[in-house]
Amino acid sequence: MRVLVIEDDRETAQFLQRSLRESGHAADLAGDGDHGLVLARDGRYDVLIVDRMLPRRDGLSVVQALRAEGARTPVLILSALGEVDDRVKGLRAGGDDYLTKPYAYTELLARIEALARRPAPEEQATRYIVGDLSLDRLSHKVTRAGEPILLQPREFRLLEYLMKHTGQVVTRTMLLENVWDYHFDPQTNVIDVHISRLRGKIDKGFAKQLLHTVRGAGYMIRDGAD
């Protein structure tokens, strides 16, 4: 995928460019808000990574300008400001996701991949299928190999989110934000326990594991061998 990184710190920008290329993505750089806006208008990008504090034109105003012009390219806002109100402001300006500096590259990668492949609201499926696991979003029914699986409401939402991003890494913070709507970091790794409980319900007793742990990054639901 093509990524545009609008970031004024050269070192950070080049690190991101290099890392994205290693992950198999093409990345262009813009060092200030004006330049970034010109490049972003091009429309060739799948995802924009926009730093909040930029010379000439700040990140939020770049996003606002793009949205005002009708561009729907997903935007990940990067910021050193990570407090409750800042996040709300970032998303209100038209950002799709918000990541606080310093961040782990795996976290950023997982988030932009999730953003880039995010289907438009009208084309969201009502049924997710991964291998012989099926989740019906309307009837809230989950089956594995035709057998019904009983899930608690939160477990259902957890599985739903994972299956929506089938084949993509989903980090613990993404799960906390999207399934629990928490933006803080619980000290204990509570998510891991929820995942292992879910795994016990959908994978236990089956030869083929669908819910995988991605070391150092998070989790992924995927059909097929490693």
Added chain:
Amino acid sequence: MGAFVVAAALIVGFIAWRANDLLTNKVVETLEAEVIGLREQFQAGGAERLAAIVAQRSSQPGSSLYLLVDAAGRKVAGNLDRAPPGLEGSRQGGVFNYVRAGEEGHGAARHAVGVPLPVPGGLVLIVGRDIEDLHRFAGAMGQLGLWSIVLLGAVGIGAGLAISRSVLRRIEVVTETSRKIMAGDLSKRIPLHGSGDEFDRLSESLNAMLGRIEELMAALREVSDNIAHDLKTPLTRLRSRAEAALRNPDGPASYRDGLTKTIEEADELIKTFNSLLLIARLEAGAVAESIGPVDPALIIGDVAELYEPVAEEAGLRLEISVAKGLTLEANRELISQAVANLVDNAIKYSVDETMQGPAGDGASRGRIAISLARAGKAIEIAVADRGPGVAPQDRERALARFVRLEKSRSQPGSGLGLSLVAAVARLHGGSIRLEDNRPGLRAVLSLPASGAHAASAARATLSDASNWGQR
């Protein structure tokens, strides 16, 4: 000041004018009565009778002034020697100067008011009344008025100067205090007068503001001190890890391992920094924007649901007892985080105890009670564990940043959990207190209830976590 003097002058002038007027009217009335009386005498007894009466009255001491002249202008009777020049030929009364008959050469001319009265037969009678006293009185009144104005003016100017000087002096005190504070002495306060007037109230609120600033500054200093001291340890650890990996002769494999650990260590540091920043921002009173009505029962339910698997895995039971229908004016995220921190702590210390403690009584040890109840005007969220608890003398300290009581040194964590809870509580106008759970710790987060909605709080006990647990 000028307006004051003008007003005083107007009042005094008005009084003097009114008094003069009144007295003059009185004199004129007396004269008119006298004239009527004399006219009656003339009608009754003719010119002789009039002359006799005038002569008789003239000789009385303190009498009115009389002069009866014949057609030729010669004096017939009376105590005036000649017709006052001002009244000669006049048909109306007027003011004149006179000297009493027989007193020429002595007393000075006196003021009088008189009326000429033509009497049939060519005679003219002049009746007058001495108004010298009145004149003097009016003069004295004028003088008095003038002096009062001068005096009032002087007093007014003096008082004005005194008041403005005292006001200026008190403002100067405020200025001086603020200069000292700017120079770096944050403990300075504006001295109070003790009178409770507007100035005192201004000073009081300025002092309160200064107190808050000093508190914030102290907190800030404490944070930077603690950062300097307590972050050195993990930084040193991180550095030595990296160094050790680099020295290791095993090559790339050990580098990878060392780097992974370094990143983990760095992540912990970042978490600590984030918590510190959050606490600092909460204490600075930020985050007001995203405060709204929230149901604490929902928050507790969600947090309990989040932690329930962790607790279960550790062999602990979460028991929730919440009052329904309560509302908080709060930031959902922050209250959730505070409750999560309390539950997190409770689990950590209970686990410690169940591992190390003697066998038996496992049921009561492995129990964490989370409750929500209304206590007067407050809503209290309590998290109680059966862990080792905190000694009474350590409770205050346990809420401070980075403080990890000796017993908990072995536990992972930054030592910021409870201080974050305290900061969240303060931001919402509440507080956190630590109590003895006999045994264990009972942490109570007390928050002000938002008035309107908190009326009927039906107490609903949800036995353990089964409502959201598995099974």
